[in-house]
Amino acid sequence: MNLRQLRYFCEVVEAGSAALAAKRLFVAPTAVSMQLAQLEEHFGDALFDRSKRPMELTSLGKYFYPRAKELLSQARRLDEEARGIAIGNRGWLGIGFVRSALFSILPATIRRFRASHPDVHLDLVEVLSEYQAEQLQQGRIDVGISRFIGRFEQPTDLSFRVMMREPFLAALPIEHPLAAQDSVSALEFAQLPFILYPKDPKSPFGQQMVAVLRDAGASPLVAYEAIEIHTALALVGAGLGGTLVGQSIAENNRADVAFVRVHDIDESAAVVAMTRKFEESKLVAAFLESWVHVYSDR
Structure with a gap:
């Protein structure tokens, strides 16, 4: 069973016949009939009662149709979201922050980031600076917003960028x-x-x-x-x-x-952005760029 078979099957149900479905799909009627035959062979039973005109769904077809529609819908969503992640417009981004960032740094940066990336889910995690490295290494967060005085420990597998003093x-x-x-x-x-x-x-x-x-x-x-x-x-x-x-x-x-x-x-006090070293996420880069723009405009 594959997505093409599901798509052709659902199109036949909605069009009312294989011939009309073929026109809507811009394929030959034999292509639709072949995909339906393969699907029925896979199940070992008929999806349509072809003795009736117009043909009707069998009990198997009635069970299968809504679930096939939902699976096709999920596949479309997956395709859209994956493409969005690939170009940096969709996805998930974990942000660890010290509580003092809530006063101005974080809200302004989030507003700018959300304006250009409305479909990205931001998971905001309040965590002290000294715990952010571990959270990054574990994949719990992707960016750490931390605050330090003087020298501080910098694990070699992480990158530290002083955003402001x-x-x-x-x-x-x-x-x-x-x-x-x-x-x-x-x-x-x-x-x-x-x-x-x-x-x-x-x-x-x-x-x-x-x-x-x-x-x-x-x-x-x-x-x-x-x-x-x-x-x-x-x-x-x-x-x-x-x-x-x-x-x-x-x-x-x-x-x-x-x-x-x-x-x-x-x-x-140095306000520092922590990320994993050699981070390639476009969303991480976009979030940090939003931060830079917010404070260059001040």
């Missing part, structure tokens, strides 16, 4: 006196209790932020540890202390938090 801003309670200033020093900022994030044994990011402040001559006191950045900013908004964030995180953020430049911190 962001200065740190102090996140302060909106009613704190420092929130009214255009900028603060690390020493001034460190007078507030420090809220460290993310709280995870594998992530050094929080301690690296503390080290950045110490390198600037401050001595921050870690008063709270938050599992992720949204919680940390909620604690800041509640007036419990301050924390450091990348500049993009200040966009469209909380009304109860002020974001102020720290003028004596030279260190920045």
